[in-house]
Amino acid sequence: MIPELAHFLCVLAFTCATALAIAGFLGASRFQPAWVSAAKQIAYAQFLFLLCSFVLLDISFLRDDFTVQYIADNSNSLLPWYYKASAMWGDHEGSFLLWTLVMAGWTGAVALRGKSLSYEMHGYVLGVLGLINVAFLLFLLSASNPFLRAFPLETTVGADLNAILQDYGHLVHPPFLYLGYVGFSVAFAYAAAALLTGRIDAAWARWSRPWTNTAWALLTVGIALGSWWAYYELGWGGWWFWDPVENASFMPWLAGTALIHSLAVTEKRGAFKSWTVLLALLTFTLCLVGAFLVRSGVLTSVHAFAIDPERGLFLAVIVTLVACLSLSLYAFRANRLRSRISYGGVSRELLLLANNVLLTLALAVIFLYTLYPLFYEWITGGERVSLGPPYFNRAFVPLMTMLAACLALVPIARWKRTPMELFRPSLYMLGGAFALGLLIPLIYSGALHLGVTLCVSVALWVVSTHVADFYRSRRSLTLSFVGMSVAHIGFAVTVIGVTITSGFSISQDLRLSVGDEVQVGDRTYLFEDLRIVHGPNYVAHQAQFAVGDIRLLPERRQYTTRNAVTTEAGIRPGFTNDLLVSLGEPVGDESWAVRIQEKPLIRWIWLGAFLAAVAGVLAILDVRYRRLRLRENVLASDS
Amino acid sequence: MQQNLEFFYAPDRVVNGEAPTEKPIRAGGMVVAGSIQRSEHDLSVRFELSDNKGSSFPVIYEGLLPNLFVEGQGAIVSGTLGSDGLFYADQVLAKHDENYMPPELADLHIPE
Numbered sequence: 001m002i003p004e005l006a007h008f009l010c011v012l013a014f015t016c017a018t019a020l021a022i023a024g025f026l027g028a029s030r031f032q033p034a035w036v037s038a039a040k041q042i043a044y045a046q047f048l049f050l051l052c053s054f055v056l057l058d059i060s061f062l063r064d065d066f067t068v069q070y071i072a073d074n075s076n077s078l079l080p081w082y083y084k085a086s087a088m089w090g091d092h093e094g095s096f097l098l099w100t101l102v103m104a105g106w107t108g109a110v111a112l113r114g115k116s117l118s119y120e121m122h123g124y125v126l127g128v129l130g131l132i133n134v135a136f137l138l139f140l141l142s143a144s145n146p147f148l149r150a151f152p153l154e155t156t157v158g159a160d161l162n163a164i165l166q167d168y169g170h171l172v173h174p175p176f177l178y179l180g181y182v183g184f185s186v187a188f189a190y191a192a193a194a195l196l197t198g199r200i201d202a203a204w205a206r207w208s209r210p211w212t213n214t215a216w217a218l219l220t221v222g223i224a225l226g227s228w229w230a231y232y233e234l235g236w237g238g239w240w241f242w243d244p245v246e247n248a249s250f251m252p253w254l255a256g257t258a259l260i261h262s263l264a265v266t267e268k269r270g271a272f273k274s275w276t277v278l279l280a281l282l283t284f285t286l287c288l289v290g291a292f293l294v295r296s297g298v299l300t301s302v303h304a305f306a307i308d309p310e311r312g313l314f315l316a317v318i319v320t321l322v323a324c325l326s327l328s329l330y331a332f333r334a335n336r337l338r339s340r341i342s343y344g345g346v347s348r349e350l351l352l353l354a355n356n357v358l359l360t361l362a363l364a365v366i367f368l369y370t371l372y373p374l375f376y377e378w379i380t381g382g383e384r385v386s387l388g389p390p391y392f393n394r395a396f397v398p399l400m401t402m403l404a405a406c407l408a409l410v411p412i413a414r415w416k417r418t419p420m421e422l423f424r425p426s427l428y429m430l431g432g433a434f435a436l437g438l439l440i441p442l443i444y445s446g447a448l449h450l451g452v453t454l455c456v457s458v459a460l461w462v463v464s465t466h467v468a469d470f471y472r473s474r475r476s477l478t479l480s481f482v483g484m485s486v487a488h489i490g491f492a493v494t495v496i497g498v499t500i501t502s503g504f505s506i507s508q509d510l511r512l513s514v515g516d517e518v519q520v521g522d523r524t525y526l527f528e529d530l531r532i533v534h535g536p537n538y539v540a541h542q543a544q545f546a547v548g549d550i551r552l553l554p555e556r557r558q559y560t561t562r563n564a565v566t567t568e569a570g571i572r573p574g575f576t577n578d579l580l581v582s583l584g585e586p587v588g589d590e591s592w593a594v595r596i597q598e599k600p601l602i603r604w605i606w607l608g609a610f611l612a613a614v615a616g617v618l619a620i621l622d623v624r625y626r627r628l629r630l631r632e633n634v635l636a637s638d639s
Numbered sequence: 640m641q642q643n644l645e646f647f648y649a650p651d652r653v654v655n656g657e658a659p660t661e662k663p664i665r666a667g668g669m670v671v672a673g674s675i676q677r678s679e680h681d682l683s684v685r686f687e688l689s690d691n692k693g694s695s696f697p698v699i700y701e702g703l704l705p706n707l708f709v710e711g712q713g714a715i716v717s718g719t720l721g722s723d724g725l726f727y728a729d730q731v732l733a734k735h736d737e738n739y740m741p742p743e744l745a746d747l748h749i750p751e
Contacts, residue, residue: 236703376644384647384743386665388717509702511682556706565706584703587677587684593703 003068006056007147009049010097013104014141016046017133020107024127028120028196036123043111043126046133047104054101057146058088066158069150070094076160076561078537086171087161092295092311093146095174099291100136102175102182107133110186110211117207124193125186132185135318143314160537160561169229173222177249180219181287184256186211188284191277192326195333200277205267208280210620212263216256217616223249224609232569237507237580237597239605242392247370248290251363255283258359260616265352269415274334275356281326286363288319293370346423348413351406358403365395401458404495407488408461411469426465433460444504444600455499459492466492483619490611497604506598509584513591520596523547525581527594537561543583543592545570554583554594578602645717647743651694653720660720667715667744671695675710688714688726691749700728707733713744 020042027035057068061084066072074094075087089095107129114122140146190208194200226249231239240246259279265272296312369387376385408430412422437457441449466485473481506521516527529544533555540557552570559566572579577600584593648658650668658664668688675686682701689695698716708714708731718728 382746384665384746385644386647386717388645509682511680567706582703585706585708587682589679593682595703 002056002060002063003065003147003149006053006060007145009053009056010137010141010147013046013049013053013100014134014137016042016049017104017130017137020046020130021127021134022130024123024125024130028123028127028193031120033119036119036126039123039126039130040111040114043104043107043130047101047108050097050101050104054088054097057094057097058085061085061088064158066155067149067153068146069148070146071158072150072155073159074161076158076537078157078561079161079166080536082171083161083166087165089174090161090165090170093140093144095178096136096140096144097146098174099178099182100133100140102178103129103133103136103185106183106186110189118197120197121193121199121204124196125189128189128192129185132189132322135321139311139314139318143311157561160559163538163557163559163562163564163566164233166537166559167229167233169225169233173225173229175222176218176225177222180215180217180222181249181252181290183211183215183218184252184280184284184287187215187256187259187280188326191280192329194277195329198333198336200266200273202267202270205263205276209260209263209267212256212260212280213616213620216253216260217613219249219253219256220609220613220616223253224606224613227609228606231602232571233566236567236582236595237505237569237599239501239602242369242389244370245294247366248293251366251370252283252286252290254359254363254366255279255286258356258363259283261352261355261359265349269349271349272352272356274330277334278330279356281330285319285323285326288315288322292316292319345417345420346409346413347417348410348415351410351413354406355403358399358406362396362399362403365399366392369395397455400495401455404455404458404462404492407491408458408465410488411465411485425468426461429464429468430457430461433457433464436460440500441503444500449503452499452503456496459495459499462492462495463489478622480619480622483615483617483622485615486618487612487615490608490613490615492608493604493611494608497601497606497608500601501599501605504600505602508596510594510596511587511591512594513589518596521598523579523598525596530592540568541583543570543581543594545581545596547572547579550579552579552581554581556583556585573603575603576601647715649694649747650688650690650696651692653696653726654694658720660722663717663719665715665717665743666696666720666726667713668695668747669749670708670710670712670714672710688716690747696724696726698726698728698731700731702731704731705733709733713749715743 020039023035023039023042026032027039060068061071061075062081064071064075064077064084066075070091070093071087074091075084079087087094089098107126110125110129114125117125187208190204190211194204226246227239230241231237259276262272262276262279266276292312292315295315369392372387373385377383408426409423412418412426414422434453434457437453437460438448440456441447441452466488470477470485508518508520510518512518512527514527514530518525524547526546527543528546531542531544533540533542535557538557538559540555542553542555545552545554550572552572554570555568557566557568558564567582567584570581570583577598580597580599582595582597584595587593645663645665647665647667650666652658653666658666666688668690671687671689675684677684682703684700684704685697687695687697700716700718712733715732716726716728717730717732718726720726
């Protein structure tokens with residue numbers, strides 16, 4: 001009964017979405033405030049129905065109800081309860097249910113928080129969100145239904161969750177990623193509503209910014225968690241592969257980053273209006289493109305994810321519709337948006353323009369490189385090609401270094417025009433940063449390394465100008481200023497982490513038996529012991545390595561149900577250096593293939609991302625948004 | 640970009656000499672059962688990749704193999720083809736779960 005009830009609630013949510021789209025659009029276009037109020041109630045109902053549907057299906061997971069096909073395919077009675085619960089989003093159908101739930105959540109939040117919007121604007125925003133919900137739920141119910149029963153009954157224990165997904169990372173990474181992805185639908189809806197009403201002003205940008213920042217912060221955390229998870233769970237010490245699945249999440253992030261900056265200009269200076277709107281439309285479209293690339297299996301990936309080419313077609317239709325409709329709307333209406341402002345020399349406007357140009361270029365490069373093999377295959381009729389990470393790095397790293405250089409000037413630049421003498425102190429800082437940057441490769445490797453010096457000194461320059469500015473304006477700090485500074489410093493921290501890890505990691509593949517001692521880098525690793533350990537649903541070989549007082553315990557797990565093997569790296573995490581030992585396959589004579597690695601500053605990569613995400617949230621707590629909320633409450637109590 | 644591309648070659652094209660030598664390429668097929676030979680001293684390994692339709696080529700690799708590298712299952716190698724007919728791989732990719740087939744290999748319609 002429970003799965004049927006869940007299924008029924010999901011259908012109810014679909015009718016809500018349809019009603020929401022109609023009430024929102026008609027209410028806004030026919031000037032019927034009552035319809036817009038009704039739309040809000042419908043949005044709450046939709047969220048409630050989907051939440052109940054989701055929880056009920058998850059209860060079926062916990063109860064091992066293998067009469068449901070999706071549960072039979074993706075869960076197992078031996079799994080610990082928390083992996084049963086997260087097995088819910090371990091494959092295509094369930095992860096899409098999570099996606100629609102998140103979407104309904106955002107829609108509900110928009111309904112709740114829109115009191116000071118004009119009902120016209122609010123109606124259009126809710127209508128657009130409703131329409132997107134209709135598409136997603138239609139897809140879920142018709143092509144990707146997780147509620148269906150299994151006939152005939154195939155299993156009494158379940159086929160098990162993909163072994164790689166039986167991990168803490170799977171509990172947190174997909175939800176955050178979806179919260180971010182789908183969150184950009186709000187920015188998208190605001191932009192579409194702005195085009196429909198023809199009103200884009202500072203108030204519009206001020207409304208859009210907190211939503212966009214939140215989505216951006218969540219996506220940042222989602223991507224960082226994914227990178228961290230890949231690092232320890234794929235077991236071989238890689239943290240970014242320029243894999244299509246990663247690029248699919250990174251492209252909306254780049255567009256979203258450009259968007260939050262462009263929104264700043266639109267709010268403060270009334271400029272970049274039509275570009276901001278286009279970016280907002282583009283960011284969410286890229287989220288959908290990402291979902292399509294990831295789920296359709298058109299590209300080869302190293303990561304685990306759900307693939308189904310037929311469903312890919314359905315998603316392709318949704319993506320195409322969204323892209324065509326929003327771009328046509330833009331083409332017909334964007335000429336109403338005019339920005340007339342002037343700025344000269346080095347100004348904040350110019351830096352923000354540079355930011356947008358560089359981010360868009362980076363986005364274009366990644367988009368082309370990711371899709372190039374696909375286009376090539378189509379054109380040549382089946383010739384398969386691939387582009388490796390070096391090609392991505394060659395284009396991406398210079399762009400990011402230029403971006404960082406622009407960032408360093410941000411604290412000095414003023415709106416409109418900046419007096420040149422203000423820049424002088426920052427040049428001294430650049431000198432200092434460069435000297436430090438020269439020193440750092442010497443410390444790590446005893447040799448000069450110009451590439452590292454360049455990246456590190458630019459990043460240090462960013463930190464120094466921001467810290468100096470922070471100190472200078474310590475008596476008049478606003479939260480949005482703090483947020484901006486912390487986010488920029490976070491970016492610099494990530495750049496330093498990436499540079500040092502890429503430049504000075506040590507990795508050796510070795511053939512070792514128990515008792516062997518090897519020297520890797522400055523440390524000696526002793527293979528002390530090898531034993532067999534039993535988990536709830538796996539048997540593992542666990543090796544014990546000693547490095548001084550530290551014990552590292554890498555495992556090679558054999559999951560019994562699916563007969564899958566996973567490598568659990570033995571990691572000693574550290575602020576300045578990670579030690580990592582992975583146990584490969586047995587290679588005969590009781591010897592094992594072992595990879596020993598040192599990864600300096602790798603934690604900084606994720607630390608920087610988390611700093612930036614926290615900063616994104618700080619910025620939306622700023623007093624001017626709180627004032628907005630106060631006014632909202634006053635308005636609400638008046639009416 | 641053209642010279643940066645790594646082309647993918649099926650086993651029959653490698654065997655027929657259609658694949659260039661001494662240039663980074665990719666190739667793939669099924670790991671032939673019983674073909675995996677390991678060195679007794681280091682991590683060198685030699686194995687054959689086949690399309691199960693009569694064409695197969697030998698691969699030389701040194702390093703850790705992916706977890707799902709198993710006899711009878713698909714694998715993709717990237718590296719260079721030597722003029723001696725051996726494929727010198729610097730990377731070996733296997734599928735990441737038991738149900739997944741890389742598109743390159745799915746294209747080959749390899750019989751079981």
